[in-house]
Amino acid sequence: MNRKNEKGFALVLSLVLLMAMSLMGGALIVISASDHQSNNVSDEYQQTFYVAETALYEGEKYLLNQFLGPYKTDGKRDLTKRGLLANATTKFTPPATIEACYNSYSDIDRATFKSILGPDPDTPLSTSKVQVNETKSYYDFLGSSVIEAGLKNRERDRMKKFQFQYFLTRIGSAPFKGYGTSIKKDATDAGNDGMAYRIYGCGNFDNGTIIVPLESTLVLPK
Secondary structure, eight states: OGGGGGGTHHHHHHHHHHHHHHHHEEEEHHHHHHHHHHHHHHHHHHHHHHHHHHHHHHHHHHHHHHOOOOOOTOOBBBBBGSSSSOOOOSSOOGGGHHHHHHTTTTEEEETEEEEOSSSTSSHHHHOOOEEEEEEEEEEHHHHHHHHGGGHHHHHHHHHEEEEEEEHHHHHEEEEEEEEOOSSSTEEEEEEEEEEEEEEEEEEEETTTEEEEEEEEEEEEEE
């Protein structure tokens, strides 16, 4: 039998199989890298959401501290400065530090800086506004001295990319019902007059790469 035409066939077959396996391996690497990147983005978004919740909490805490009286250096409240947050006299212009956060909201009337929706959508809102804004590194907020020892350099650098930002507006009167009691049995008093504030809070990752905007409404008694 003449086998001269079959010489080198095994080599060609090996090269074809090697090429096919290389293509399959490359495809698996690309798919794996894409999934890994997607998981990283999802994780960063989730972490940014938690930072945005912190922003709302800090904004609400600021309002309550103003209402009850800011803390003094001795840890006691300064009752002489307690009260509702006053209106600003000029239109709010967001500083560069919170501009990306400010622009991420679609329910703000930029002309007067008032929220379009209030506690009751059927109640017209005043043009009241409050110029309060804050931006802070989440790393500094947590206390760098506390977490420094437990973080590697890469983790520390990543955490420093997160910021929380908030700004506030006073949106007008709103129903509020609070109760008080006295020593006398069954003696109570109630009121339904309050002032509503809108807190806008953002989580900001890597200078605006990911921004998660949240908002809440807080009603305080007048």
